[in-house]
Amino acid sequence: MRVELLRGTPEPEELVCRCARGDYSNQWVGSDRPFEAVMDSVEGETIDEKKETLLEHLFRSGHFGPFEHPTATFAVEGVSRSCMAQLTRHRHASFDVQSLRYTEVTGDPRELFCFPPSLSDQEIVSREGVSEVSLSADEREALAEELYESSIEAYERLIDAGVPKEDARMVLPLGTMVNLTFTMNARSLMHLLDMRLKGDAQWEVRELSNGVLDECKEWMPRTFERYEDNHPNKLTP
Ligand SMILES: Cc1cc2nc3c(=O)[nH]c(=O)nc-3n(C[C@H](O)[C@H](O)[C@H](O)COP(=O)(O)OP(=O)(O)OC[C@H]3O[C@@H](n4cnc5c(N)ncnc54)[C@H](O)[C@@H]3O)c2cc1C
The missing domain is CATH 1.10.20 (Histone, subunit A)
Incomplete structure (x- = not known):
């Protein structure tokens, strides 16, 4: 099995912070306002500390909406059709799956x-x-x-x-093995991991989820390292 982050929203945690700041202030959070200005009143000495403060606040207060803005697309190679069926049960995702109408199983x-x-x-x-x-x-x-x-x-x-x-x-x-690509936002990814990293999920979808988590930690380190430390973290009712 191979799992690769094919494409992710650039500066995803800055995007989460900009969107969240728009909730808590009456100031413009558009790109022509420097990020430092957007984060001005957030506690912390450096911009990294301010990001940390705000992201932690969002997590602690269960304010997960801002995590819906960054999205990531993954390429997955070599999972069973059974594992694919488990993954595609998650409704807040977009999928492209290798078709056995157009490709042949041979080898x-x-x-x-x-x-x-x-x-x-x-x-x-x-x-x-x-x-x-x-x-x-x-x-x-x-x-x-x-x-x-x-x-x-x-x-x-x-x-x-x-x-x-x-x-x-x-x-x-x-x-039968299949390749696929899928796209999810960061909040849905955390929910996917909640469900599919659990001990009672099947080994294959757990392996896939571990691959997704590793890639997410590269892409949104503060968010997914914090997620991992606190896993399982209930996000939805
Ligand atoms: C260990 C394990 C065993 C499982 N066994 C089975 C099984 O035997 N049979 C089976 O059919 N499935 C099984 N599932 C699949 C499971 O029931 C879910 O369908 C799947 O995990 C998708 O997760 P989700 O329902 O949280 O939805 P997602 O599609 O990931 O949606 C995320 C969240 O959005 C909300 N949401 C989305 N759509 C709706 C909606 N229509 N109405 C209300 N809220 C919504 C819910 O809060 C949901 O948790 C199993 C899953 C696991 C992890």
Whole structure:
């Protein structure tokens, strides 16, 4: 799996602060007013300290609206269709998903399909605790490989027989890998992380969320480092 911040609003925390200052003062917060002037009455010696003060105030008072202004677009490579379904449940996001009407699933099954750690781990620890598993790791992996290989064989035979790709894809399993891009604002990203970093979320969407969090910490360090320190942080009812 690969997660990359493709594009983010520039100076996102300055934008949050400008918008929030517009709530608390009757002064113009447009770009022709220097940021130092916008932040003038905020406590702190330096502009960085003032930003820190204001962002902390927003977090503490649950004033999350200003975090809706900066948006980020992520490129994601190699997640299962199952993980994609979990991600796309989040309604405050825009998605582009690799289409199996226009692209074909072809190549090494090891690359094309998801092999969860519970297929190869000696001891399986899930949210229900340690599982008793009657198949060895080799047997579990072989079973998944066999199923994946037979599904890709059926898929290829259907396409060769003239069935459109969009119909042939129906025989592919949930573990089929997909690439996608998505865009969310910072507030929605924090909500996504609230839901999907939780211990009872599935390992794959947690891995994806950890990738998103790492990228967000580069993009909005004060916001997402603070978020991480206080996680989980309930943002919405
Ligand atoms: C561990 C786990 C297990 C899950 N299991 C299942 C399952 O078995 N079956 C299943 O179907 N889903 C399941 N989900 C998905 C879950 O129910 C949510 O659909 C998903 O996490 C999206 O989050 P959200 O509802 O907070 O909405 P988002 O779309 O991320 O929206 C963010 C917030 O906006 C508000 N909001 C958005 N739309 C509305 C609306 N129409 N009305 C009112 N408020 C709204 C809510 O406050 C919401 O929390 C699971 C999620 C997790 C994390």
